[in-house]
Amino acid sequence: MALKGTIKDFGVADIFQLISQQGKTGVLVFSNDVDEVRVYFRDGSVVRASNTLRTAQMLIGSMMVRANEVSEEQLQEALREQQRTLRRLGAVLVELGYATPPTIKDFATLQMTETIYQLFEWTVGTYEFESVDVEPSPEGVEPIRAETIVMNG
Numbered sequence: 087m088a089l090k091g092t093i094k095d096f097g098v099a100d101i102f103q104l105i106s107q108q109g110k111t112g113v114l115v116f117s118n119d120v121d122e123v124r125v126y127f128r129d130g131s132v133v134r135a136s137n138t139l140r141t142a143q144m145l146i147g148s149m150m151v152r153a154n155e156v157s158e159e160q161l162q163e164a165l166r167e168q169q170r171t172l173r174r175l176g177a178v179l180v181e182l183g184y185a186t187p188p189t190i191k192d193f194a195t196l197q198m199t200e201t202i203y204q205l206f207e208w209t210v211g212t213y214e215f216e217s218v219d220v221e222p223s224p225e226g227v228e229p230i231r232a233e234t235i236v237m238n239g
Contacts, residue, residue: 089114089215098205099236101213106130106232112218118211125202126220131229133222135201144200146193147175150185155193160184176225187226194225202235 089104093116102125105114109130116123126134142148147161156164156179164178171178176190222229 089213091213093208093211093213096213098208098213101215102132102232102236105215110215110217111220112216113220114213114215116205116208116211116213118208123201123205125205127232128220128222128229131231132198132202132235133220133227133229135198137201137204140201144197146190146197147179149193149197150179150189153193155189156184174224191226191228194223195227195230198223198227199230199235199238203238 089101098116101114105112105127107130111128111130112126114125114127116125121137121139123135123137125132143152147156147165150156151158151161160179160182164175164182164184167173167182168175168178176185176187176194179185180187180190
C-alpha cells in the first residue's frame, strides 16, 4: 500500500484510521522542518513510536525520575551501565533492581503515546507509510488500536 502525502491533505487521525481499518503492518513516517516521527504498526495496531528530537523530559529515565520511580542517582548509575554494555535502559534498570518489567512497560507505553499525541498538534508536514515487517516492542508494550489513540489524541 503506497500511502504518501501532506498533513494538510489528510490529518493525522485520518491516516491512523485508514492504516488501522486496513490492518496494515509497516512504518508511518511523519516529517516536518523540525522533527521526524516514526510510528510502527502491526496488523493495524501501534506497537512503537520514536522521534529524532526526543526531548530530555520525554526519555524514559527522566520520566521515571519525575514520577519518583527511580532516584536521579539510580538513573545515573543505570545510564553508566547502559553506556558500558550498550543494552536498553529498561533492561539495565530491571537488572539493577531499580525497576520491574511491568513498570518499564508502563513508562515505555507512556513515552510511545505521548510521542504520538504530539503529532496531533502538527499543522504542516508530510507522511509516508511503508509496508515492512515490524518487530514487537522490546519493552513489551502491548499493541494499541489506532482508534484508541485517535480518540485520546
